[in-house]
Amino acid sequence: MTINTRGNTPDSAGHAGVTAGQGRTARRVADLVVLLSPPLMLLVPALLIRARLIDDGYLFLNLVSLGVSALVAAYSCMGWHARPHGDDLLSARTLTGRRTIDLSRLTKVGRLEVPGQARTDDRLILTDAHGVRLIVHKLAGGDATVDALVRRALRTRPPGAGVVVSNRAAERLDLRTEVSRPQGRLKPGRTIPDGLIGWVPFLSLLVFAPTSFGLLIAGFVLSDLI
Numbered sequence: 225m226t227i228n229t230r231g232n233t234p235d236s237a238g239h240a241g242v243t244a245g246q247g248r249t250a251r252r253v254a255d256l257v258v259l260l261s262p263p264l265m266l267l268v269p270a271l272l273i274r275a276r277l278i279d280d281g282y283l284f285l286n287l288v289s290l291g292v293s294a295l296v297a298a299y300s301c302m303g304w305h306a307r308p309h310g311d312d313l314l315s316a317r318t319l320t321g322r323r324t325i326d327l328s329r330l331t332k333v334g335r336l337e338v339p340g341q342a343r344t345d346d347r348l349i350l351t352d353a354h355g356v357r358l359i360v361h362k363l364a365g366g367d368a369t370v371d372a373l374v375r376r377a378l379r380t381r382p383p384g385a386g387v388v389v390s391n392r393a394a395e396r397l398d399l400r401t402e403v404s405r406p407q408g409r410l411k412p413g414r415t416i417p418d419g420l421i422g423w424v425p426f427l428s429l430l431v432f433a434p435t436s437f438g439l440l441i442a443g444f445v446l447s448d449l450i
Contacts, residue, residue, distance in 0.1 A: 270446035335348055
């Protein structure tokens, strides 16, 4: 079946339609929540405490505000039941609604790896020219991953497309050779050494902990408690 990537497409799973750019507004809202959560969780409780409307215990929300932002950034884009539609569209459900990636207009491909006790949660981060972002791994209805679809889409991009592909994503997609070629179809993104992957949670703690305590102290200052 041939589809028009600029219009609506019948969804084989029974959904009303799949549209290129679907989920763009949801991503913008999620990005606002990510940016505004720490300052709002700092200022609003501080002002209410100064007005003696709430207890000063609410200031300890500052210890988790960065974590809340990080979770919203990740899980708002996390996709499941991913399904291809025609040659160009990949659609998946997320917590913020259905999102559809235009594979023919990818601008960035990254990789999210979260080490666990049993296995590493390994997903691709896809961003297209419509501003839609989707974090996805498997296709619906089996164990097949999205790798083949993404790899084909990247290899068929025209010279000079300049799709940014991170080193870890290129390794997963077996595209390191293509990324290093000078034709400009793909260009290298951020590089994370293999040895640092397992240390990501610890390194994140080194960044989050001092910042969170700094926000907590700022909350006490703004509340006029110290």
